[in-house]
Amino acid sequence: METHRLRNLLHPELLRERLAAEVVERTTLSFYRYVRLTGTEALRHALYTEWEQLGVLGRIYLSQEGVNAQISLPRANLDAFRSSLDAHVAFQGMPWKIAVEDDGKSFLKLKIKVREKIVADGLADDAYDVTNVGSHLDAENFNRKLEEGALVIDMRNSYECLIGHFEGAYLPKADTFRGAIEEVKEVMKGQEEKEVLLYCTGGIRCEKASAYLKHHGFANVNQLHGGIIDYARQIKAQGLESRYKGQNFVFDERLAERITDDVVSTCMQCGATSDRISNCQEATCNMLLVQCEACATKYARCCSPSCREIHQLPIEAQRAWRKGRSTRSTKTKAINDPDGLRQRIREEEELLARDGTLYPELIEVIQAKTNSA
């Protein structure tokens, strides 16, 4: 098999245009399962061939411990996709979650990757019993226990909790799952006898977190089954009150999915109430931040005057400036110090007012470009 062909090599802009021009309606869904998989490379190639034909886009991780997928596909192919899943014994009867707020344009291409683990948790699996997980709760029972005063713990990273979370939840400061799980264990020390409610985006991280906390002496651990994604669906379907307020951070082009109209965060640049999440448009920065509309306009969708200055240069000059600089990948880096950012913005504004540029060296770059042109 020519496995090197089993991936999409087209340019993102082209893929974006192609998706925008597509007329079929797409459904965004996610699923995961902890299940022992063998021959993951061969399985990866087989799935790629099957799912590409069904118009599946998205990100799928396969590992010896299971599968974790966030995808979109033409609505008309949902039944065929179900049959494709069922045809693989390990994936039979796979429960999936459908995104609530969805224009179907969440993913640009199909990526199936074989990895060490389906969630990068950094935990040694042989150090605790990964199958001894907490009790799975549906939305109604989760709400009930919440009202009864159970401890609520968000198992997501700090930047994911920003724009939406359950009322009264403990929100980790760590920006990795590994960090969050250790932090929770430390912070909750002494409360091992209390009833604990865990939740995350789709439920998968709580599978590990609940087993880990139980191993560390927490007696009464519960987890939100299907995560926030399915909670939102159940709330809607059953007409329940959403105790989750704001938006749900998601891992695709949308960045967030609105669950309720509450706005629980503030703009990191001016402090105004806002939950508009965005990446700095300067390509080498790409920092994730909460930015209100007014600041988005003021800073040209960038995180700071320095990024704005680069972003507004002619494209040739931007390229010359970027040469040799590494590009940080999306979402891995979020602003965790808004006060520091605001301080930096003030300093940069002052320099800018005085010198007219934050990059005196740029003048040479631009001149060199103009001369060579």
Ligand SMILES: [Zn+2]
């Ligand atoms: Zn603002």
Ligand SMILES: [Zn+2]
């Ligand atoms: Zn920036």
